[in-house]
Amino acid sequence: MDTLLFNLIWLIPLLTVLVCVPIPGTKAKLIKGIHAFSGTFVLALVGYLTYRVYALSGTPIDDKAAPLFLRFFTDIPWINSLNAHYIVGADGLNMFLLLLTAVIVWGGILVSWEIKGNQKVFFALIQMLATSVYGVFMSMDLVLFFVFYEMEALCMYLMIAGYGSGRKDYGGKKLTLTLAFGSSMILATLFGLYFESGSTSWSLVELSKITLPTSFQMWAFPLMFMGFAVSSSLFPFHFWSPDGHASAPTAVSMLAAGVMMKMGAYGCLRVAMFLMPEAAKVWLPYVVALLIFNVVLGPFIALRHKDLKYITAYSSISHLGLIFLGLAAITPVGLRGASLQMISHGFLTGLFFATIGMIYERTHTRDITEMGGIMRKVPFLGVGFAIAGFAGLGLPGFSGFVAESNIFIGAFAQDSTLTRVVTILAILSITTTAVYILQTANRMLHGNMPAKYETLTDANLREKIVVVVLVLCLLLIGIFPGWIADMLDQSIAPIFAKLAAAQAPVIGG
Amino acid sequence: MSFTVPNFIIPDLVLLILPFLVIGCRLVIKNSKLPWRLACVGLIAVFVMLNFLPLVGGEGNYFISNWRVDDFGILMREVLTLSALLGLLLAKDYFDHGADGKPQMNQIAEFAGTVAFATFGGYIVVSACDLLTFFLGLEMATIPMYILTAWNKKDQMGSEAATKYILMGSVATAFELFGFSYLYGFAGSISFDVIQSAAAAGTSPLLWIAVLFLFCGIGFKLTLFPFYTWAPDVYEGAPSPVTALLAVTSKATAIAFLVVLIYGPLAPVQEQIAPLIALLAGVTLFVGNLGALKQSRLRRFMAYSSIAQAGYIMVALLGPADTAKTAIIYYLFLYTLANYLAFFVFGVIGHRREESFDSLRGLSKQNVSLATALAVAMFSLAGIPPLAGFFGKFHLFFSGASTGHYALVVFAVLNNVLALYYYLQVIKSAWADEPEGELTPLRMTKRQIIVTFLLTAAVILMGVLPHLSNNIFAGFSL
Amino acid sequence: MINDVSISYLIFLMPLLTFVVNGLFLGKRSAKGAAAFAIVCNGIAMVSALLLAVSYFTSGYAPQKAILFELPFLKFAETFAANIGLLVDPLSIMMLVVVTFIAFLVNIYSVGYMRGDRAEGRFFALLSLFSFSMLGLVAATNLFQMFIFWELVGVSSYLLIGFWYHKPSAVSASKQAFILTRFADSFFLLGIVIVSFVVQSFDFEKINALTLSAFQSQTIDLGFMVMTKAEALVLGGVLIFTGGWGKSAMFPMHIWLPNAMEGPTPVSSIIHSATMVVAGVYLVARLFPFFALSGSTMNLIMVVGAFTMVFAAVIACTQKDIKRILAYSTLSQLGYMMFSLGACRMGDVVVTTGWTASTYHIFTHAFFKCSLFLIAGSLIHQVHTNDLDAMGGLRKKMPLTYVCALISILAISGIPPFSGFFSKDEIILTAFQGHHYVVFGLALLTSGLTTFYMFRLFFLAFHGAPRSESVKAGHVHEDFFMTLPIAILAVPALASGFAAKGLFEEFFVPGKLNVPQLVQLAEAHWIPYVAVAIAVVALLIAWVLYASPKAKVERALDDINRGSVYKVIYHKFYFDEMYYAVVRQFVIGGIARAARFIQDYIIEGILAFVVWFVHTLGSLVRRAQSGNLTFYLGTLVVGVLLWRFFGQLPF
């Protein structure tokens, strides 16, 4: 029963779209109602299943899924000519990512209530994006994984180009093409992975039992890692994200930064590092050098920007850099920190973009120099933004702190010179983060208010609910990190075990 | 003398008779709707019958020792028939109405007949067991295409296109013939089996010259680099439905030709010609993609797009027979669907407007279903999942990678990004750009609506649910 | 002890409850309700803290450490976990009492002070948030918990400084305060990471029990250098101290504290004098055995403390903003506490009297400084200005306040029998006993300066002729809610010194030290006399300058026709301006510009080049499509030749 429900997670959004197809676009309220209901339903479903996974921990697992501790394991033959199967399964890590997605999708649906343009299509696209993200996190078969992974490009472009603002075509293309560039690298290495492994299965469970030839790993790992890293905006492939976010509508920014950017990091962990641990050990210490830009310079760039979305985009870039720092640590704490950061940053950036979107709807500008003192008129949104800011600068009590402390402690334990230096720099750059966040919040919310904002109205109930739920999620993880960390540990254990067992090859030897 | 007609030959016979019936019908009965309907019904019947043929695997069945119907042949027949059917459906509107009230094209019965002849040419190619049949099939598939291109006698562009096409086509035929002659000289026979065993026994320069000329000749039909130059001009000059047919039927025939050749007589030397195939594939898809980057006219754009697609298809030819055949057939199916879908949308747009990117502006606001169909077609051609095109390309690359050609696969996959760029240009025009001035209203006939809907559904579903497509996957044991 | 657990939960939960209830529900609806709720809850917390203190000190368990409760927070490894708990020892009990007591009084005070403010409810909520965070900080059982609440007090300080967010000066002050402390905290965090990596624990117990010799042989690669783990521990110690350095606003990270006076005065009194700013001192005191491992760390602490002490006192002598004077005075007193801790080490041995003195001073200082701030707030509330220029002659109008002010000022000046005398005396003694004679001299000097500037403030505010219209017009009166806490605080300001002396001498020892301790200490009974004498002299000077019948108050308040030295001091040695120049021009202007250059020109440039390149190739392909049939035919021939030579066919 639970397994069936689990498979429904990605199906429900699609079914919702199908249900809405025959409804004429003029009945926008009905359509929105259906979508909101479906979003809420999936959220409840994922919440229930997360609880089930939690409750089931410790109980015996199906033999086929045992190496990865997967629950709700489903394996159905799919494309015979490719040996591709439909394989999905849940563990702590992806369950939480699914939960994150469900929350963000739900929030995204609610915040786009008043979106201009063809609402029917917009909501359908959101649901398809949701399907894609759900699918990525659920699938344990590489073909299935990739199908879902690449699917997002389709919805992304349409939503940005059709419903965005500013240089929407430019932003949308930049985003879509860069992501496509990343996924093309992944696709190429996937083939190599399949044929070099000599396996007749794309299943992660099966492939994880095989040690790939080192010579293959050495070139495939960087390609695949970079491919995934593109969507998590690792330097130098981060350039798509500021322009993309800036031109995207609110919900898309939320989804893109909140969950889509996590798909890359998730892929790095679940696929690249898991299947090619030997190469990971060789390459990751060098990858860390790139993080200097992400983590250290990213906040500085944010400091120089005036557009709220650009600021948030660079903030995302720096936070996502931390994920990679955690991954590069190759310690259980670091990996856990990275996973926590994925989840935490999802909520965080969702909240950021949600409040920014709501403020933008009112002020019609995102330039912080044009705003000021609007806290007086929109206290709720102001507080929401401030909370996002504080969570973003790693204030204890919010999830970001938990994740960051894990990452720092985990990464510091990695005994490589470069990693240490970057870790130290990363720790020290929490100040810079504070500087740009406070500067932004102060300019926007505090100080003198231009007269034109006298008529602003605060958030309505729908918007309030979204903000409150996101804040609650941040708080929940921040205050009670123990149980989520335990669940994450379970799913990271097999990955770390493989990494720990791998002997890094001697280069040139 | 009596012999029974085996089941597997019936569709071929029906298709052979069909053009005569259609044209004959037109001569006898003045009701102008009947021939077209007859043609459609006939093609549908052929398609259905083909679907009833069991896939037998292995060598297939022989009919008088010289006509082989194997699994690849059956499935290729399906592709060709589907293409012809869709082509007729697409063309119908051009024969009915024009922008100025007069039909754009005339003589639908002859048109349908010619299309059927071309399709039968494709049948011959996939059934051939010797060079002569092979050659005849290819010519039978090509010559009707010349005629179709020049269908509008009064259209200056059309006749220019046809002239270019036929002149270059003749030269390509000469190349091919030259290749055939050396192959004949190499093996001393025109039978595929003999050639194959001769090639397995040992090679000689004769064989390589033959391969070179054959590839160059077929490169013309398949629009490989640098033999593609005719394609953009001809695609643009030819009437719209003919362009679609050119892009699908002609290409499918050409690729079938290559498959038959490479996995038939040339199978023993496949490994030696792999570098040539890889080079052709890589350069072609790159050049096709580059050419399409900044197009403003839709049909020329589709020409470059189909050049690039040809390059992608070539990637699959590097793989082992079964994998490659599966990949190619599957890809052709999906390519047919997506391509025709695009042409149907262009047909609706181009009815009152110029067939250019600018005409697409504001489409999403005017008719969101049509815009969706266009987006589906474009994303499918670009190879974005979950649309069918992605799975097609996945199969192609899978086939190419299975023999370790990772570098080519990486290159091809990276080119996909380039391809995505220009497909996005189309989508951008339809979805993001504001229309300039008043939009002329769009008119869709019921037929167009139904076909567009079916094609959209098929493009969305065929990839995700591959079992729907006549179980071609069960047919080839992998 | 068991029964105390539930009480101790109350200490933390009541402020938290206040924060949640006032922040979310009550604050917006009823300011009065919020205030009442806050007072009641904080009262309960205070009573609980007192009960806990009584039970702890009377149980006979003191001065041992005990962990009263501990909740799991995050586990890094089996034995390497971060918990949230309550560590009970004399130091933390003292802090709990001080914090809850002052929070309670300040809440009462705020009823008067914040009356009519449009965000009164929010104020009470944030104040309770601060109390909660501060309590969590002092209760910390490990570094991780300390850091968590360390950040939380930082953020509540930020929110309260910037409480009047429409005032640009308040906003920028709050930002400055947060960023500067955050800057220090980043080093703190790094220190925690390094130390916890070496020790594999956050617990104070384990860290305080370390010996360096165990780590001499292992090395650690920090990237920029390779060092032994022992050295890393010392480095970690310095980094952790840096956190306290910033939080306690030691030079040169002191500038935020005076600027933080932009916040409401109750905030200044609780956060920026009595409790939060001593967190740095508390941190050092808490980890004293760990810091004491290294002489250089201790010296650093001492030098930083001593310098700040003098530096701030000098500036305080020239300021005219009443709250700023108090702020510099706070800095100076914090310097006392800090150097007292640092002065404990002489050579290879450690004197623990400094530790006792420092914690003792935390205790007494909290009362009198809080009281002073509340008085200042009361004056400001009545006179509507911070400026001493506009005060004067308030003695008659506010008699009770006047008396309380006198008590507190005598206390801070170190005049017996007021509280400050005892603690300050101990500190000066420590410097002497530790043979740190320069610091000893400075401490005595500063003691004189302190008396001088405090009485300067006192005389200028209360004595002489009224200099402002509102005082003249007689609108000035004493508000009940504001005067009550002042009056209550006068009692500990007066009496906490001798009342608690025994308690401190008996129970306040820094715990087991892993370095040799000097048992025999030089007695110096003459020191108190000297100190008091200096204070009296300074008092007289202040009287002569500002209150004697001959004093020219106008001339004394003139800050324009002054010598350059005075001006430099008056402008706080231009530190604010230097900060501005360095941060704005160097950090933001430099690194940020460089980063944006990389982004905008290098990354985007490469991208633009790739796009341009592809487009150029594309136009080449299109140019070949000229429509020329002969050319097309030529491509066929070229193609044959091309693939003949490049097709790699084997012939």
Add this chain to the structure above:
Amino acid sequence: MTLMNCLILSFILFGIGLWGLMRRRHLVGMLISTEIMLNAANMNFISFAYFSAKDATAGSVFSIFVIAVTACEMAVALAIIVSMYRRRKSLDVEQLRDLHD
């Protein structure tokens, strides 16, 4: 007369055809050139059939078929050219430049 001579001859014929195609500006001339090329291939068939092939009839039959097919192709080509001539009143290949990028 050897096989090689014949092959060389047909190759030369093929070259002449190509040369003609390149040099000729008249469409009918170009058609004739292609015809020469096709016949070069025919010659190959016949020479192989005569000199070396095991299956000699196939070559001869092939060339006959080729002649037939070529005739067919030429018919279509001429028809197209005629129809174009009607539109343009010119058979100069240089003027066929309406379709280009």
